[in-house]
Amino acid sequence: MKRHAARFTMVALTALALAGCGTGKDEAGADGVAQIDQARLENAASDQDNWLGYGRTYAEQRYSELTQINDSNIGQLSLAWAVELDTARGQEATPIVVDGVMYTSTAWSKVMAVDAATGKVLWQFDPQNDGSKGAHACCDVVNRGVAVWKGRVYVGTIDGRLIALDARDGSKVWEVVTVDQKKPYTITMAPRVVRDKVIIGNSGAELGVRGYVSAYDTNTGKLVWRFYTVPGNPADGPDGAASDEAIEKIARPTWFGNKYWELGGGGTVWDSVVYDQELNQLLIGVGNGSPWNQKYRSEGKGDNLFLSSIVSVDPDTGKYKWHYQINPGETWDFTATQQIMLADLTIDGKPRKVLMQAPKNAFFYVIDRTNGKLISAKPYAPQNWAEGIDLKTGRPIEKPNARFTDGPALIYPSGIGAHAWMPMSYSPKTGLVYIPAMQHAIAYGDQKPYEIHPGRWNTGVSFLDPPALPGLPDTVEGRRKALDAMIKGSLVAYDPVAQKIVWEVKRDWPWNGGTLATAGNLVFEGTVRGEFEAYSADKGQKLWSFQTHRGIMAGPITYRVNGEQYIAVMAGYGGSMGMATKSAWEKRKMPNGLIVAFKIGGKGQLPAYTPVPLAKPDPSTESFTAAQIATGNKYYYTYCTICHNGPVNPDLRRSALLKDKDAWQQVVIKGALAQNGMASFAAYLKPEEAEGIRAFVNQQAKDLLKEEGGE
Numbered sequence: 001m002k003r004h005a006a007r008f009t010m011v012a013l014t015a016l017a018l019a020g021c022g023t024g025k026d027e028a029g030a031d032g033v034a035q036i037d038q039a040r041l042e043n044a045a046s047d048q049d050n051w052l053g054y055g056r057t058y059a060e061q062r063y064s065e066l067t068q069i070n071d072s073n074i075g076q077l078s079l080a081w082a083v084e085l086d087t088a089r090g091q092e093a094t095p096i097v098v099d100g101v102m103y104t105s106t107a108w109s110k111v112m113a114v115d116a117a118t119g120k121v122l123w124q125f126d127p128q129n130d131g132s133k134g135a136h137a138c139c140d141v142v143n144r145g146v147a148v149w150k151g152r153v154y155v156g157t158i159d160g161r162l163i164a165l166d167a168r169d170g171s172k173v174w175e176v177v178t179v180d181q182k183k184p185y186t187i188t189m190a191p192r193v194v195r196d197k198v199i200i201g202n203s204g205a206e207l208g209v210r211g212y213v214s215a216y217d218t219n220t221g222k223l224v225w226r227f228y229t230v231p232g233n234p235a236d237g238p239d240g241a242a243s244d245e246a247i248e249k250i251a252r253p254t255w256f257g258n259k260y261w262e263l264g265g266g267g268t269v270w271d272s273v274v275y276d277q278e279l280n281q282l283l284i285g286v287g288n289g290s291p292w293n294q295k296y297r298s299e300g301k302g303d304n305l306f307l308s309s310i311v312s313v314d315p316d317t318g319k320y321k322w323h324y325q326i327n328p329g330e331t332w333d334f335t336a337t338q339q340i341m342l343a344d345l346t347i348d349g350k351p352r353k354v355l356m357q358a359p360k361n362a363f364f365y366v367i368d369r370t371n372g373k374l375i376s377a378k379p380y381a382p383q384n385w386a387e388g389i390d391l392k393t394g395r396p397i398e399k400p401n402a403r404f405t406d407g408p409a410l411i412y413p414s415g416i417g418a419h420a421w422m423p424m425s426y427s428p429k430t431g432l433v434y435i436p437a438m439q440h441a442i443a444y445g446d447q448k449p450y451e452i453h454p455g456r457w458n459t460g461v462s463f464l465d466p467p468a469l470p471g472l473p474d475t476v477e478g479r480r481k482a483l484d485a486m487i488k489g490s491l492v493a494y495d496p497v498a499q500k501i502v503w504e505v506k507r508d509w510p511w512n513g514g515t516l517a518t519a520g521n522l523v524f525e526g527t528v529r530g531e532f533e534a535y536s537a538d539k540g541q542k543l544w545s546f547q548t549h550r551g552i553m554a555g556p557i558t559y560r561v562n563g564e565q566y567i568a569v570m571a572g573y574g575g576s577m578g579m580a581t582k583s584a585w586e587k588r589k590m591p592n593g594l595i596v597a598f599k600i601g602g603k604g605q606l607p608a609y610t611p612v613p614l615a616k617p618d619p620s621t622e623s624f625t626a627a628q629i630a631t632g633n634k635y636y637y638t639y640c641t642i643c644h645n646g647p648v649n650p651d652l653r654r655s656a657l658l659k660d661k662d663a664w665q666q667v668v669i670k671g672a673l674a675q676n677g678m679a680s681f682a683a684y685l686k687p688e689e690a691e692g693i694r695a696f697v698n699q700q701a702k703d704l705l706k707e708e709g710g711e
C-alpha cells in the first residue's frame, strides 16, 4: 500500500557506521558513537557543540551560549542542507545532536541519523506500525523526538512500544510494549533518560485511557517502576505500582460517582517529563480528564487528582513527592502537560529554584520546585475563564459559568490551548521566556445525550455547533465564522519575574512553531505559513526569515560541528490543528516534510517545490434524501471531522470517491486504506450510515463548488 511502498530502504552503511560495525547488537557504543551518560547530560549546558537532550539540558530551557550566529550577521544566515522526509504528515520532533551526528524521529515514529554538517542520511529505522493505529492518534501520527544514551537511541511508537536502537546503524536492540494495545493508547512524546532508566508516558485521553508514566531499564528494557496519575476501578485492587499509596490516599478521595474509571479517567503524561538534577526529582506534566466534561466523569465534583497537575516523583523508585494542580476538576481539556522548564530566578531579592510552565489555560505559572508551592501566576494570553489564580491556595478563581453548568459558554482559550506542546525557550541573558502563544475559542456545552463510542473521541462536550450566545450571530454559520475570526497566534516574550509581556509579535494564525533562544541575542521560530524566522531576543525586531513551503511546528535547535554553528528545525504541518482545523494554506497540497539546517554562508538548496493545487470539488449528481443528509451530518461530526477538516488529510469534499458509492464503502467500512491511516469504521457505522456521510459531504461539496465559482 501507499505508505509501505514509500517505506525507507536501509541506506548503505556509512563510514561512520562501519567503524563500529560488528553485529550491531553487542555492547552498544564501544567505539564511542553517541556516548551520552549521566555526567555528560548534567553538564550539557556548557557543552556548546551539542544538543544532548530534548530541551538541550535537563532544565529544558532551549537556550544556547553560541554566538557565532548573532543579531549583527544574521543577514548572512542561509541554508546549509535539507533532507526531504517521506510524508506530508506532521513533524514535531526536536533532534538530538551528539558529536556531529543528528538523531531524530519523524511521523509514524520512524527514526533517522543524519550527518549534522552535511545532511547525509546515515541510517533510517521504521518501526512498522500498523497504519490503522493512526485512528487512535488524537492529533496526528506525530513523534516529538528520541533520547540518546550510551550508544543507543530510544523512541516511543504510535502503537505504544518503546524501542532501543543501536546508534551506529539503527538496528533494533530491544523493544517492549508499554501499553495495553487493545486500548486507544499511543505515544508521541520524546523519552527522557535518567541514570540508566528511560522514562516514557503515553497519550489517548481524548479517546478514553488511564494515564501513567513508566521507567524502563535502558540495558534490558525491563520495567523498573510505573506511576499511575488517576485512580482505576477499585474492584481491580491495587496496581502494584509505585503510585499505589498516592493514588489511594491523595487521588481517589477526589473522584466521585460509581464509574469515574469507565473511560480510564485520562491524565495521560503525553509530553513533558523533566529531571531536576539539583533536587533529584522527576517532574511529570499530567493531562486532561477522560471524558473532558467533569459532569460525566466525576458527577461534576472533586479536584480529580492528579489531572492537570505537575507531580514530583523520585526518579529511582517512582515514589510520590509532591504535586501542584493547575486546574482542579479539569473540564475543558486544560492540561499541565506543556513544557516544564527549570530555572534559578531572583524573586523579591531572593534566589528561588523554580519551575515555569505556560499551560493551555493561558496563565504563566512560576512554582517553587523545592515544594510545589505557587509563587506567581498571571495571564500570558487572553482568557475569559478565571478572575486570576489565588496565591494563597494556589487555586484558580473561576468565573461564573466557566464550567458551562448553566448552559453553553464561550470560553477561551479552548482545548487547543493558549500554548500547546510547541516548546518555549528561556534566555538567562534577557530574562525572557519566548512562548508560541495562541488564541482560540470554543463554545462548550454538555453533549446531550452523553454517548460513549469505545475507541473513538469521547469528550462529553458538544463544541462543533456553536449555540446561540449573547454577542454571537444568530445563525450557526455566522457563529462558526465569528469563532474562526477569533483564531490568532503570537510570539510572546514574557518576563517570568515581573509576570508581564515585554514584547509580542502578533500573527494572523495560531499553531506556529516552538522557539529557540541564543546568546547571539536571537530567538528563532517557525510559522504555520512556512517561514523560519529570527527576532532580536531583547526587542523582538524581525531580523531574518526563510520560506520552507511547509508549516513549521517543531522546536529549532543549534549546535556546532568543526567550529561552525548551525541552526536546524524540522518542517512539516500537522498535529491536532493540522488535521481538524483550517490552515493558513488551504488551497494546495501539503508537501512532504523536511529537516533544514542553516549556517553563515550556507550553500544548500531546498528540494524543488511546485505548489500542487487541491482538486476541484466534483460532486455526484445522485439525489439523496434529507434524512440521509441529516444522518451524515451527525456522523461526520462524530467520527470524521477530527481528521478531515484540515489540510493534512484529504478534504472529503474534493474526493473523487464521492461519485463512487462502492469505493466509498470499501474505504469507510471495509478499511481499504487502513494501512495509510484511514481505519475501517465498521465497528461504529452501518453501511447506510456511511452512505449518509457520503450524502452529507456531497452536499458540502456542492456548496464548496459554488463558493469557488463552479456550477
Ligand code: HEC
Binding pocket: 002, 134, 135, 136, 137, 635, 636, 639, 640, 641, 642, 643, 644, 649, 650, 652, 654, 655, 656, 657, 664, 667, 668, 673, 676, 677, 678, 679, 681, 693
Ligand atoms: C484518524 C484519522 C481519520 C479519521 C477519524 C477519518 N479518516 Fe478518512 N482518511 C484518513 C487518512 C489519513 C486518509 C488518507 C489515506 C491515504 O492516504 O490513502 C483518509 C482518507 C479517506 C478517504 C479517501 C479520500 C480520497 O479521496 O482518497 C475517505 C473517503 C475517507 N477517508 C472517509 C472518512 C470518513 C467517512 C470518516 C468518518 C467516518 C473518516 N474518513 C475518518 C484519516 C482519517
